[in-house]
Amino acid sequence: MIILVILILILLNAYFSLAEIALIAVKEHELKKEIDSGNIAAQKVKILIKDPESFLSVVQVGITLLGIIEGIYGGKFVAEMIDPFVSRHFNLSPTILRVITTCFGIGLITYLTIIIGELLPKSIALQNPLKISMWVAPSLVLFSRIAFPFVKLLTLNTRFLLNLLNIHKGENQKITECDLKNMLSTAYRQGILKEEELVLHQNIFTYDELIAEQIMKPAVIVEIISNNASRTEVTNLIKSKPYSHFPVLDEKTGKMIGVLAIKDFFLEISIPWQNLIRLPFIITQNTLVKDIFFDFKEKNHDFGLVMKKKTEFLGIVTMQDVMEGVFGDMPEREDYHKYFYKVDDNTWIANSFIHLQRIRRELSLEWMREYEMKYITIAELFSGLLHQSFKIGDQLKLHNVIFTIIESEIDSIKKVKIELFPTV
Template sequence: MTPLQFSLKVLLVLTLVLLNGFFVAAEFALVRIRETQLDTLVAKGHRRAKVARHIVANLNSFLSATQLGITMASLGLGWVGEPLFTALLSPLLVSLHVESEALRHSISFAVGFSALTFLHITAGELAPKWTAIQKPLPLSLWVAQPLKWFYLASFPFNWLLNHTAQWLLRQAGLGPVSAAGRAHSEEELRLLLTTAQQHAGASTLGRDVVLNALDLRRRVAREVMRPRQEIVALDTAGSMTACMEVAERSRYSRFPLCEGGDLDKTLGVVHIKDLYPMRLKARSGADLLPVARKLIYVPETARLEKLLQLFLERKLHLAIVVDEYGGTMGMVTLENI
């Protein structure tokens, strides 16, 4: 082997290791990246993020491309590396008086195999894998376009690999992994939030708020409402002095305004910041009607998830909970939810 051939083979070995590392990094980065991270960049017009988003949306196909690249690079590394180490070690073994050609070849193969395996695992597998796990977003953006080119260039073979793998899965009674399969279940989310609170120093309150949010779709207004007997309301028939005393004694910020004090005849909601300016103008609770805000009525079985959405859409903070006959059962606020 001439010096030029030796140098070219060394360069080819290093190139194959780097290619293997590229495909390993691409595989782990694209599996680990969150779609929401890419969506934010796509909304800003980031071109590479659009390519990466397309890859994540068709993950199964592109993962087969990374596996093809890893396999080709690994096989090529063995094919090029073994003769290289044989040519490198044979003169040394001859000088050490190893006369048997078969023994020289066995020693060269063992040393070459060990060295290539070490190089392949460290530089071609572990280092890119750990980098991708720690920095999935920048690596996903970096590998997206080259991986797309490789996928298009090897499309026929990738198509064959995908359909063959899917056929094998069907024979085993399994199906291909869908995007839904990558989503976390509610139990997993609870575990992740608890773990994050323990290791990242997140506040217990913040964790509880998020955990409670997961219960919204299962809970109803009846479970969190303030019962009828605990509602503090303003009476249209009462004097303004009496209304002010009720507000100051309760220390609430919003009060249902009821006709004749009847909770089944609620006319609106009076906010404390509207009540105080009226204390010198109004003589009775009836005079508070102009500043009373809109009120909504919801059934006791209303889902908290829908109720929260309604509050946010209409910019409301309070609703009256009614039974099947329209009678007031209680009151639910944004704070209760």
């Protein structure tokens, strides 16, 4: 009979452990679906987790009471069971005998309680917290009403101590950006997200901080039309390049005066092409990419000139560049392979103006994201990390990659070799 009572006490302990972990681990969005479908048990779960101090107090009251009863009766019962056996085989004084058998009895009960009453139910609860929390909620609510005085006292004492420690309710309940990133990484490792889906989500986090200079096509690779060019020269250039817009340069002032759209150029063949030049849509180098998107959308643009202090031409930004900030690389129309190309499986050559973002995407170096917010080009990466004059042979070693300057002139970098090594 006593063995049955002890077993029941251990199972009750398991019930409270099961309830505790299930209520802590239940996901709010899953619970909301059940509540919206009219599940009464889910509504009771919501009541319990809304006030965590109270339900934790309920659980603690239950576990503590069970522990006291188990200790008093369980240990004593086991001690009395093994007392005759020990006394027959060992010549011990009654006092020492009682100490040994009592310690053994308490130890055995504690072991069974830890395994059956704690670890096993908690592991089960973590596997399906929603289902288990809805199963235990009705009975736990009932027990909380029965034990209300003790629960209230424990809750008030807990809140008093939290206030004393300057820990306020809800402070740790907010999900941070780091939490979300960790969740996404976990989902990828578990096979829930595909690699391209993970990259898309990661891009969303960095998109909010991207600026024009980080996504633009640098001036050195932009095809520019001189305002002195003949229509024939312009026609030949347009036909040789897969672009819809071209920046126009005033040869006298050396400044960009506008943009030529090839649609206008071929539709208005009777008009001097210089009269078809549109006013440029100017974007400052530090304009946020998200702001560029909304400006393009509101003002019906898809092409802009990136300028520094409104005079120095840095490059161009198109709607495609803006979209690549989130969705990743799209089919290229620029001849980037001239400036960033593969030598062999582990070696690449990049001109100094190549963006770190492009290197990261091309070589799948996700760790480079941490540098992209500080440095835009590979030249800036060297400037920011070395703080010295540059010469051929200077190196940067980051993670499993070595960057080596292979061409330079007058303290400026021209080309860099990128070598990838297997991670240890």
